[in-house]
Amino acid sequence: MKFTKLHTDPNSSARTGLLETDHGLIHTPIFMPVGTVGSVKGVYHRDLCEDINAEIILGNTYHLYLRPGLDILRKAGGLHKFEHWDRPILTDSGGFQVFSLTQIRKITEEGCTFQSHIDGSRHKFTPENNVDTQRIIGADIMMAFDECCPGDADHSYAEKSLKLTQGWLERYAKRFAETEPLYGYDQTFFPIIQGCVYPDLRVQAAEHALQFADAGIAIGGLAVGEPTEKMYEMIELLNPVIPQDKARYLMGVGTPANILEGIARGVDMFDCVMPTRNGRNGMLFTWNGIMNMRNAKWKDDFSELDPSGTSFVDHYYTKAYLHHLFVAGEMYAAMLASEHNLAFYLDVVRQARLHIEQGDFASWKDAAVKKITSRL
RNA sequence: GGGUAGGUACCAGAGUGGCCAAAUGGGGCAGACUGUAAAUCUGCUGGUUUUCACCUUCGGUGGUUCGAAUCCAUCCUUACCCA
Numbered sequence: 339m340k341f342t343k344l345h346t347d348p349n350s351s352a353r354t355g356l357l358e359t360d361h362g363l364i365h366t367p368i369f370m371p372v373g374t375v376g377s378v379k380g381v382y383h384r385d386l387c388e389d390i391n392a393e394i395i396l397g398n399t400y401h402l403y404l405r406p407g408l409d410i411l412r413k414a415g416g417l418h419k420f421e422h423w424d425r426p427i428l429t430d431s432g433g434f435q436v437f438s439l440t441q442i443r444k445i446t447e448e449g450c451t452f453q454s455h456i457d458g459s460r461h462k463f464t465p466e467n468n469v470d471t472q473r474i475i476g477a478d479i480m481m482a483f484d485e486c487c488p489g490d491a492d493h494s495y496a497e498k499s500l501k502l503t504q505g506w507l508e509r510y511a512k513r514f515a516e517t518e519p520l521y522g523y524d525q526t527f528f529p530i531i532q533g534c535v536y537p538d539l540r541v542q543a544a545e546h547a548l549q550f551a552d553a554g555i556a557i558g559g560l561a562v563g564e565p566t567e568k569m570y571e572m573i574e575l576l577n578p579v580i581p582q583d584k585a586r587y588l589m590g591v592g593t594p595a596n597i598l599e600g601i602a603r604g605v606d607m608f609d610c611v612m613p614t615r616n617g618r619n620g621m622l623f624t625w626n627g628i629m630n631m632r633n634a635k636w637k638d639d640f641s642e643l644d645p646s647g648t649s650f651v652d653h654y655y656t657k658a659y660l661h662h663l664f665v666a667g668e669m670y671a672a673m674l675a676s677e678h679n680l681a682f683y684l685d686v687v688r689q690a691r692l693h694i695e696q697g698d699f700a701s702w703k704d705a706a707v708k709k710i711t712s713r714l
Numbered sequence: 715g716g717g718u719a720g721g722u723a724c725c726a727g728a729g730u731g732g733c734c735a736a737a738u739g740g741g742g743c744a745g746a747c748u749g750u751a752a753a754u755c756u757g758c759u760g761g762u763u764u765u766c767a768c769c770u771u772c773g774g775u776g777g778u779u780c781g782a783a784u785c786c787a788u789c790c791u792u793a794c795c796c797a
Contacts, residue, residue, distance in 0.1 A: 611752090
């Protein structure tokens, strides 16, 4: 896998690039829709390709390992074939579940013991079996197995956590080097920089992780409880530390504004459940601001859903109609909102790329952020 | 005409002397959501007030009582059954 930097913005650290995979090209900056258990919730793959134009989607190792399980994934010939998705896939390792399923897991130096959130059965992830599992899933980009450290952790915990992550990374890289892709196309892996909100830990984490970076590297453990400003500080801090020829993936982020600010600070790749989850819960992101479609104000607004939207749903349906679908609890509401939001997110990164190429990204970004964070 | 069971907040429906502005659902109105245990969760939902508190409210009217949604009388009314 290869990452090439293409353009740089003169007034910020924003850049465009190209990530070449065996399943196709990824133009960065990019947003990657999250498809945890083998589907981007509520959205047809057809629409993901043609309407939204997602260039890559995510899967999740923890969730897919529990269900459908490795036997089925192996028999299916990997996740691409199983879910019939021909474009690139990135899988998270389950490191986020180490963070979010804190009540039902135990961390040791060897790995992490989980209780399944589905049936309570006990399982263990180690860096080694995590590589094996992601080989079976067959992601184009595999994520290292880490501990996603909470944003409010103190320095001592963060340091201990980082040590663990670093030890796991070394073992992960070793196992990765010893194993081969199973399905005839290339796989790469991204190491993950942890270190919470502590500059000394972050820099140290980056320097360590960079030894294992091939095409790209990830910044993890952000947007997990720390103030947004701290998140921006950490990205700024890492920007000069990470070589320009590595794709930088800011994991789990975020709001459209977070993404633009991340791009301005040199980030190339983003993923987040926000467009789909918040969409299912009635929130629409647009260039003109945020709409809560359950609000009564939309009930007799028969204007098109989003005049500036790029999805067909934006011009095919009205605000009043979507409001009605949400109030009525119709699943179609969740589908339409997810489709709109993902199309918007992909439009955000597309516009960002255009403005970086034109060289006016920084000023455009400031104006855009102001607008998209307002409430309609 | 006779009998029985009812009439409680936007709706349904608990409550049957003080802890009742009144459970619980639904509906309504807002809010939250960041590598998805989320088509989920939270708050508010008689009036004034930031809270305390006070005022008005449980079909109508009139009583009993220190005190009534709750007991009594009467009227209105709904459903079902019998004729």
